[in-house]
Amino acid sequence: MTKNQNLLFSIVIALLLTTTSCKKEETQKKDEPTPVLQINLASSPTFKAKVNGTELTWIGNLTSNMYSGTIESRSGDDLSLGSYISDLDETKGFAFQIGEILDFGGTLNEIKGLLSKKSYPFSMDAQNGVSISFQHTDGKTYNSSNSPNISQVGTFEIIDISYSDDIYEISGKVYARFNVTLYDENGNSIKLENGEYVGYFKVDV
16 A cells, blocks of 8 residues: 555544544433433422423522512411412412411421421311412412312422521521322312422511
8 A cells, every 4th residue: 555545544534533423422412311400498499390291390580580488377376387489470380388376476496396397288278287279371270279189189298498587587498399189160180290399488476
C-alpha cells in the first residue's frame, strides 16, 4: 500500500469512528430519562399528582401564578386547620383540612396533636379526620366529603412537618402524600394518584 493510500485509509477510519461516536452520544441523549421532580419539606409549595391518568404539577411562585396559604376554620373555641395551593382567581387548586381541636388554647402542643407525621382517616367536613378538595380546568370542585362512602376515599399521610412558635402565631410547613377518589356534587369522580403536596399553615394565637 502506497503512502497516499495509507493516508486515505487513515482518514476514512477516523471519519467512521467520529460518526459512530456521534451516533452513540445522540442515542444516549435520546435514552436519558426525563428528570423527576424531587419533592420534600424544603421544596417550594407544590402539588403533584396523576389526575385521571395525566401527570399534573403546580408549583407556587410568581411565574406560575399559583400561591399557597392557610385554611383556619374556627367554631367558637374549636379549631380545624389546613393548607392550600391555588391561582388568584381560585379556578384551580388543591386543599386539605384536618380537624379538630376542641377548646383551642393557643399552644404548640395542641397544633402538634392535630398536625403530625401520621396517616389520617377521611371524615365529613374534616370533623374527625381529613377532608380534601380539588379544582381543575373543567371548572368543577371535587371533594372527599361528597363521596358515597367516606371510608373508601383513599389515603392521606403527613410525611414531614415543621413548626414555628411565637407570641402571635404558630406556623409551619407540611409535606403530605395521598391517593384519593373525589366527587363533585353531581356524583362525578376524579382520581388523584401518587399525590404529593407541600404547603404552609398558620394559626393566630
